[in-house]
Amino acid sequence: xxxxxxxxxxxxxxxxxxxxxxxxxxxxxxxxxxxxxxxxxxxxxxxxxxxxxxxxxxxxxxxxxxxxxxxxxxxxxxxxxxxxxxxxxxxxxxxxxxxxxxxxxxxxxxx
Amino acid sequence: xxxxxxxxxxxxxxxxxxxxxxxxxxxxxxxxxxxxxxxxxxxxxxxxxxxxxxxxxxxxxxxxxxxxxxxxxxxxxxxxxxxxxxxxxxxxxxxxxxxxxxxxxxxxxxxxxxxxx
Numbered sequence: 001x002x003x004x005x006x007x008x009x010x011x012x013x014x015x016x017x018x019x020x021x022x023x024x025x026x027x028x029x030x031x032x033x034x035x036x037x038x039x040x041x042x043x044x045x046x047x048x049x050x051x052x053x054x055x056x057x058x059x060x061x062x063x064x065x066x067x068x069x070x071x072x073x074x075x076x077x078x079x080x081x082x083x084x085x086x087x088x089x090x091x092x093x094x095x096x097x098x099x100x101x102x103x104x105x106x107x108x109x110x111x
Numbered sequence: 112x113x114x115x116x117x118x119x120x121x122x123x124x125x126x127x128x129x130x131x132x133x134x135x136x137x138x139x140x141x142x143x144x145x146x147x148x149x150x151x152x153x154x155x156x157x158x159x160x161x162x163x164x165x166x167x168x169x170x171x172x173x174x175x176x177x178x179x180x181x182x183x184x185x186x187x188x189x190x191x192x193x194x195x196x197x198x199x200x201x202x203x204x205x206x207x208x209x210x211x212x213x214x215x216x217x218x219x220x221x222x223x224x225x226x227x228x
Contacts, residue, residue, distance in 0.1 A: 043219030097144040101154035
């Protein structure tokens with residue numbers, strides 16, 4: 001699986017949009033971009049995934065660049081409960097559930 | 112719909128003992144994966160099961176084993192525990208088979224925190 005690079009930490013003001021970047025410059029054509037987050041003492045929570053089109057659900061939006069070498073997860077109105085470690089993962093279609101987690105980005109939402 | 116359930120939530124064992132952890136996947140999910148999370152190594156894949164068959168295995172010693180039952184519930188076992196086995200053990204379930212072309216998200220439980228003394 002392609003390696004991802006994320007900033008180790010970010011801050012965001014409560015109520016503002018949180019934009020979390022991820023670099024996956026070696027991504028292959030059959031690899032999806034997945035985002036998970038992990039709140040302290042809980043298991044990772046699935047947020048969103050996409051292949052090449054932008055995606056939106058009730059939790060977040062995922063913007064993937066045209067060359068697919070990077071993506072941004074957007075939390076439109078961050079709340080204190082969004083404070084967590086966010087993981088960007090690339091995953092090959094049909095290759096099973098062996099996900100490779102990097103260090104993630106620790107997002108701190110501040111009042 | 113209930114999420115992935117892992118039991119027990121916390122466990123304390125002594126070096127040399129063995130331990131069995133249990134995972135009940137989301138109803139209808141047939142694929143179960145196990146991960147180990149430690150502060151030093153982060154989240155690492157242990158193994159994956161589908162229809163009672165192990166599909167993938169991570170780079171862990173043979174002391175770590177697992178199985179899946181016909182109702183998709185899964186257990187993992189660690190024998191001859193070492194201090195370094197202290198970790199959060201996470202189970203995740205998904206709809207699709209390992210070799211499926213359908214890319215379905217994994218949904219994680221809240222884990223079993225194992226402490227080896």
